[in-house]
Each structure stands twice: as structure tokens, then as C-alpha cells.
Amino acid sequence: MRSLISTLLAGVLLLASGAALAHGCPGLMRAIDAKLEEMPMLSAEDAARVAELRAEGEARHNAGDHDESMRLLSEAKKILGI
Secondary structure (H helix, E strand, O other): OHHHHHHHHHHHHHHHHHHHHHOHHHHHHHHHHHHHHOOOOOOHHHHHHHHHHHHHHHHHHHHOOHHHHHHHHHHHHHHHOO
């Protein structure tokens, strides 16, 4: 009985962590957008890369690929220094 409860609890936590990550994408997008509004000093190449990563991150989020979305958006944040 105890192992069944442990297994069920692990399953619930796994599902909850996936949902939490799925909701992290919009927060990263907002952070990127806020930083871009500040007009950071970026090279043309970096600015284009951030715009590309931001757009692709949103597209992946909308497609349900949250792991890839988080990876892309995190890369954009790194370029922006946030």
C-alpha cells in the first residue's frame, strides 16, 4: 500500500512539474519583451538573433513544445544579459 501511494505521489509531482514549466514560457517572453523595450545596446546581429529566438520560442510554446521553448527563450535572455 505504501509503495502504491509513493508511486501515485511521484506521478502527480511529475505532472505538476510539467505544467509549471509550460507556464514558464510566457514569463520568459515577458522578461525578454520588457528588456527590449529598454532599447538595450545590442549589435545588429545580436538583436536579430534575439528576435529570432523570441519568435521561435513563442511558436514552440504555442505548439506545446515547452522544453524547446524554454531553451530558446533562455538563450535570448542570455544574449540580453538577463
